[in-house]
Every structure is written in structure tokens, then in C-alpha cells.
Amino acid sequence: MVPAIGLPAQDREAPVESREWGPRRAPPMTLPGTGWCTTRVKGTFGMTTQQSTATSDPAATGTGETLTVADNRTGLSYEVPITDGTIRAMDLRQIKVGDDDFGLMTYDPAFMNTASCRSEITFLDGDRGILRYRGYPIEQLAEHSSFVEVAYLLVFGELPTQAQLDSWTEEIKGHTFVHENVKKFMEGFRYDAHPMGMLQASVGALSTFYPEAKDIADEEIRHRQIVRLIGKMPTLGAWAFRHTTGRPYVYPKKELSYAGNFLSMLFAMSIVGYEADPRIERALDILLILHADHEQNCSTSAVRSVGSSQVDPYSAVAAGVSALYGPLHGGANEAVLRMLNRIGTTENIPDFIEGVKAGKERLMGFGHRVYKNFDPRATIIKKACDDVFEVTGVNPKLAIAVELEKIALADDYFVSRKLYPNVDFYSGLIYEALGMPVEMFPVLFAIGRTPGWVAQWREMITDKEQKISRPRQVYIGPDERDYVPMAKR
Ligand code: ACO
Numbered sequence: 054m055v056p057a058i059g060l061p062a063q064d065r066e067a068p069v070e071s072r073e074w075g076p077r078r079a080p081p082m083t084l085p086g087t088g089w090c091t092t093r094v095k096g097t098f099g100m101t102t103q104q105s106t107a108t109s110d111p112a113a114t115g116t117g118e119t120l121t122v123a124d125n126r127t128g129l130s131y132e133v134p135i136t137d138g139t140i141r142a143m144d145l146r147q148i149k150v151g152d153d154d155f156g157l158m159t160y161d162p163a164f165m166n167t168a169s170c171r172s173e174i175t176f177l178d179g180d181r182g183i184l185r186y187r188g189y190p191i192e193q194l195a196e197h198s199s200f201v202e203v204a205y206l207l208v209f210g211e212l213p214t215q216a217q218l219d220s221w222t223e224e225i226k227g228h229t230f231v232h233e234n235v236k237k238f239m240e241g242f243r244y245d246a247h248p249m250g251m252l253q254a255s256v257g258a259l260s261t262f263y264p265e266a267k268d269i270a271d272e273e274i275r276h277r278q279i280v281r282l283i284g285k286m287p288t289l290g291a292w293a294f295r296h297t298t299g300r301p302y303v304y305p306k307k308e309l310s311y312a313g314n315f316l317s318m319l320f321a322m323s324i325v326g327y328e329a330d331p332r333i334e335r336a337l338d339i340l341l342i343l344h345a346d347h348e349q350n351c352s353t354s355a356v357r358s359v360g361s362s363q364v365d366p367y368s369a370v371a372a373g374v375s376a377l378y379g380p381l382h383g384g385a386n387e388a389v390l391r392m393l394n395r396i397g398t399t400e401n402i403p404d405f406i407e408g409v410k411a412g413k414e415r416l417m418g419f420g421h422r423v424y425k426n427f428d429p430r431a432t433i434i435k436k437a438c439d440d441v442f443e444v445t446g447v448n449p450k451l452a453i454a455v456e457l458e459k460i461a462l463a464d465d466y467f468v469s470r471k472l473y474p475n476v477d478f479y480s481g482l483i484y485e486a487l488g489m490p491v492e493m494f495p496v497l498f499a500i501g502r503t504p505g506w507v508a509q510w511r512e513m514i515t516d517k518e519q520k521i522s523r524p525r526q527v528y529i530g531p532d533e534r535d536y537v538p539m540a541k542r
Contacts, residue, residue, distance in 0.1 A: 124157075126150050139168055158525050168349075170357065170516065174207060174508050175348040179423035184430065186346055187211070195433045200341040201225060201311050204283055204504035207346055208511065228284030229305035229314065232262050235289070239296050248293035249378045249495045255289045256282075257371030266365035269514055278366045279507045286503045287311070290496040291318035297492070312337040315500070320488065333487060336441045337497075340480060343430040344498050346505025352376035352383065356506045357513045358522040366510055373506045374499050380417075383498040386477040386484065387491045389418040393450040393457075393481075402457055410466045418478030419461060420470070430476035438479050445486040454482060 118135040122145075133144045146156030161167045176185040184191040187206050194203055198212075205213045205221045213221060235255060242251050259281070260266055266278045292302050295318075303318045312334045321327030347353070355376035360369035377383030396405050409416045421428055442448065458474055461467045484494050513519050 122148065124148050124150075137171075142167070158527075160527055164349075164354070169354065169522075170349070170513065170519065172348065172509070172512060173210065174512060175346045175505070177348050177423055179421070179425050182424060182427045182429045184347070191343065191429055192433065195339050195342050198342065199311075200338045200345070200501070200504075203342050203345050207504045207508040208279060224280045225284045225311070226305075226307050226314075228281045229288055229307075231259075231285055231288050231292075234262075235259075236292070236302055239292050239302070242293075242296060244297070244299070246293075246297065248290065248297055248492050249374065249384075249499070251293035251296065252286075252289050252496050252499060253371055253374040253378065255293070256286070256374055257368055259285065260365045260367035263365075263367070266367060269363055269365065275366070275511060275514065279511065282366060282370055282507050283503055286500045287315035288318060290493070290500050291315060293496065294319055294489075294493055297490075310334060310338070312341065316487075330444050332440055332444050336437045336483060337487065339433065339437050340483065340497065341501040343433060343476060343480075344501030344505075346502070346508065350382070351379070352502065353506060353509050356510050360510045360513055361519060361522040363521075366507060369510055370503065370506050373502070377499050377502065378495055383495040383502075385417055385475070386481040386494040386498065389454075389477055390450070390481040390485060390491045390494070392417045393453050396453055396457070399453055399456045402453070402460055405457075406460055406464065410464075416457070416461060416467070416472070418474055418481075419467065420472040421475045424473065424475065425471040427473050428475045431474045431478060434476060434479045434483065438483055441483050441486050448482050448486050450485070451482055454479065 120133045120135050120140055122131045122133060123129075124131065127150055129148075131144075131148055133140045142159045145159060148157040149155075159167065174187060176188070177183065186194060186203060187210055189198075189206065189212075194206075198206075201222050202213060202218055204225075205218065235258070238258065239251065239255065242254075263278065263281065265274050268274045288305055295302050300322070303321045305314050306317055307314075309317055313329050316329040316334065316337065317327050320329075349357075352373040356369045356373040359372035360366065380388045396402060406416070408414060438451065442451070458478070461472070467473075480498075481491070481494055484497060485491070489497065
């Protein structure tokens with residue numbers, strides 16, 4: 054017998070062994086606007102073996118697997134199609150207690166169990182630590198590909214031919230320059246402005262330079278903005294950094310690679326030339342690849358959600374940068390470095406861990422909403438750390454991070470909650486070794502994530518099922534009440 058879900062055992066009705074039962078007999082009802090079939094069956098309470106057998110019969114609706122939902126308020130039973138392991142939340146709206154009932158909704162704060170789109174871009178299996186872009190394992194891309202190639206893959210769905218890659222690279226390089234006025238508003242920021250705030254504001258401001266971007270229905274115009282965004286993000290990020298350090302802005306150089314050009318715009322002095330060590334350049338390229346997409350994370354959802362209003366992509370990506378700025382998302386690598394600085398020496402780790410376990414603070418760079426065994430990106434980054442430290446010398450904080458990881462992974466608090474190092478635990482150490490101040494860490498993340506944002510934005514815009522993003526709520530405020538004049542309050 055299948056037990057009734059959500060009721061304490063003593064409150065459950067006795068199972069009904071024989072009942073007028075007939076999902077297969079009742080005519081399927083097509084739900085308005087969805088094209089999905091739901092069968093509505095009267096007179097079933099609780100769930101019985103009979104029912105569960107009936108629901109697994111594809112003939113019940115003609116659409117494959119189904120789920121039977123018994124509404125114990127009305128005694129009605131509903132059959133809902135299952136596709137790709139999901140049911141449509143809108144199908145549940147047919148479940149009502151009366152004609153004036155709005156219908157059943159799902160309540161899912163923080164979208165813990167809600168798929169908001171069908172996507173072909175990134176596959177992620179958190180339990181098995183798998184991350185693939187367009188089917189290609191992240192480990193293979195990090196080893197063999199380049200960031201620019203990965204950007205092509207994410208946006209267009211296939212690895213490019215040599216000719217396609219050459220032309221894509223040229224296009225991106227051709228769009229690394231920004232309007233001279235960008236320099237002027239960069240100068241308007243306070244001397245100690247956070248570069249992520251500057252990036253967010255300046256990427257949003259790009260929409261004012263390219264009014265054509267509003268025409269999101271035109272594929273050619275969309276393409277141009279995608280190229281511009283991937284091309285200009287490093288320039289904006291580097292200039293934000295130069296502003297905070299009071300150095301003159303360095304213009305992009307076409308002869309350099311994507312990562313090499315970014316490093317040059319960050320660190321070159323106007324007279325003395327700058328040439329990045331190829332190992333550093335490659336390590337940065339790998340870091341960008343690792344951050345390029347991560348399906349429906351907070352910032353990507355922000356891009357999709359804001360973009361669903363059909364605003365231009367610069368405004369949508371500015372929303373993504375804002376979401377990424379938060380310490381629970383892209384700000385985590387910055388928080389990790391601050392945490393390691395605060396811990397100071399390995400002797401202080403046990404005290405720090407006790408504080409985390411007592412709920413005083415979080416172990417930054419640990420835990421992930423989706424990865425519950427390991428974050429494959431963290432494994433690759435750990436190796437990149439070695440490559441970078443070979444050039445720069447070992448960052449002394451590495452010893453603290455390694456010891457922290459060792460102690461945490463042996464502690465039941467972290468093990469039982471499936472908290473493992475995420476991509477941000479070691480990336481900050483590399484960024485610091487590259488000479489970046491902590492404020493620049495989320496900026497690097499944003500540059501890396503841009504191809505993912507624009508690929509997801511493009512997919513969303515061309516997805517006929519998508520509409521303006523607009524969740525429902527459960528209202529728990531006061532009932533209607535009369536306005537109280539000031540004197541009577
Ligand atoms: N340190 C200590 N405890 C933690 C941590 C952490 N880093 N992360 C989660 N927990 C604990 C919570 O306190 C909670 O414990 P409880 O069940 O006793 O209340 C439990 O683990 C579950 O935590 P949730 O917050 O429910 O997990 P959620 O999936 O919502 O959060 C998140 C995921 C935000 C990443 C979280 O693990 C966290 O805050 N980590 C630190 C910040 C961080 O590194 N963020 C980067 C994420 S990766 C990225 O954005 C690229």
C-alpha cells in the first residue's frame with residue numbers, strides 16, 4: 054500500500070480497497086493553454102496500490118508517465134503528466150475546491166525544487182560532481198580548450214571549426230574598445246569605489262551607447278551585443294581596477310590573447326611594456342573557462358528574469374553582475390580571502406572552526422546549493438594553483454586553506470551537511486598570486502560568466518515557452534482594514 058503523503062499516520066483514512074476507480078475510463082481533459090492532458094477522476098480518497106498502478110499506465114493520458122494526485126479536500130483525483138522528471142506547476146492549478154478557487158500553487162522559496170526553463174546549455178549533476186557545457190566535460194574543456202572557444206560553444210552549441218574560431222576571435226577582439234565617454238564616467242566614481250560596483254554600473258550604461266540593443270527580436274542585432282559584451286567586459290573590469298589604483302587606462306591590444314589582453318589592461322604601465330607569463334595567462338584562461346556557465350544559478354536566473362521583460366542585454370547582464378556581487382555567490386572568493394587573512398595562522402583554525410559550528414559565521418568557499426559531494430571546478434583550480442605558484446612563489450595563505458580544508462573535511466558538522474570546497478575556495482588564492490586585490494575577484498568571475506549569461510539570455514529570448522518572469526506569492530499580511538487617520542493612531 055502506498056501511504057497518503059503529508060498526513061500523520063493516525064489521521065490517514067483507512068485504505069480503500071474497492072472503489073469506483075477509473076482514470077483509464079474518464080475522458081482526458083486538455084488543460085487550457087498548455088496542451089497537456091489531465092484526467093479528472095471523482096471519488097477517490099487516499100492512495101491505494103490500485104491507484105499507483107493505474108498512474109504508471111501510459112495509456113491513462115496518452116502522454117507517457119503520469120502522476121496521480123488525490124485531493125483529500127474534495128475527494129477528487131487528478132492525473133498529471135510527467136515529462137523529463139517534472140510536472141507542470143500550471144497543471145496543479147486545475148486542482149480546486151470550488152469554481153471560485155484560484156487553484157493549487159506550489160510554494161518554493163529560493164526555487165529549491167523548481168525548474169524554470171528547458172535548457173540545452175549546461176548539464177550539472179551535483180551528487181556525482183559532473184559539469185558539462187553542451188555535453189563536453191568541464192575537465193576536458195579546461196585541459197584542451199580556450200575561453201574564447203568555450204564562449205563560442207556556449208553561445209552556439211557546437212565547437213567551432215578553425216575558420217569559425219578565427220572569425221569569432223576577430224569579432225570579439227574588434228569589440229574590446231569602449232566609447233571614450235566610458236572613461237569619463239569611470240572617472241566620476243569615488244577613488245575607493247568597489248570595482249564590482251563600477252562594473253555593474255558601466256555594463257548597464259553600455260545600453261545607452263547601443264540603443265539598437267533594444268531590438269532583441271533581431272538575431273543579427275542580438276549577435277552584435279553578445280560579441281560586444283564578451284569583448285568589452287575585460288576592458289570595463291580592468292578600467293575599474295585602474296581607476297581604484299589611480300593609474301591611466303590601458304587600451305586593448307589586438308595582438309594579445311583574451312586573457313593576455315586583460316592582464317595587459319590591468320598591469321601594463323604606459324611606458325614600460327607588459328608581457329604576461331604564458332603560464333599565468335593560461336591559468337587565468339582556465340579560471341575563466343571554469344566560471345563560464347553554471348546553469349540556473351542566482352546571477353543567471355537574474356539575467357533571465359530581468360531579460361524576460363525584453364529589456365536590452367546590457368541591462369539584463371547588469372542584473373547578473375549585481376547578483377554575482379553578493380557574498381553568497383560571486384562575492385564568496387573575496388570573502389574567502391578576507392577569512393583567510395583574519396584566521397592568520399594555522400594555529401587559529403580550530404577556534405575559527407568552532408565559531409563556524411556555533412553558527413557565528415560561515416566557512417566561506419564551502420558548500421554549494423547543487424554540489425553535495427565535490428565541486429569539479431574546485432579540483433581543477435587546485436591544480437591550477439600549483440601552476441601559478443610555480444611562477445609567483447607559493448601564497449602563504451595556501452597552507453591555511455589546505456589545513457582548513459583538511460580539518461573541515463574530517464569534521465562531522467561539515468561531512469553530515471555535505472559541505473565541500475567549492476570553486477571559490479582556491480580561486481581567490483590564484484587571483485591574489487596574480488596580483489589582484491580582493492575587490493577584483495568578483496569582477497574576474499563576472500568576466501568569466503559573461504558567455505554563460507549571454508548564451509542563457511539568447512536561449513531564453515528564442516524560447517517560445519518563456520514569458521515575462523513573474524512568481525506568485527502566498528499573501529500572509531493583514532486582511533482588508535480601513536485607513537486610520539493620523540490623530541487616531
Ligand atoms: N559554513 C558553515 N555552515 C554552512 C555553510 C558554510 N559555508 N554552508 C551551509 N552551511 C550549513 C547551514 O548553516 C545549514 O546548516 P543547518 O542545517 O544546521 O541549518 C546547512 O549547512 C545547509 O545550508 P543552506 O544555507 O541551507 O544551504 P544552501 O544550499 O541554501 O546554501 C550556499 C548554499 C549559499 C553556497 C552555502 O553553502 C554558503 O553560504 N556557503 C558559503 C558561501 C560560498 O562559498 N558561496 C559560494 C557558492 S559557489 C558560487 O556561487 C560560485
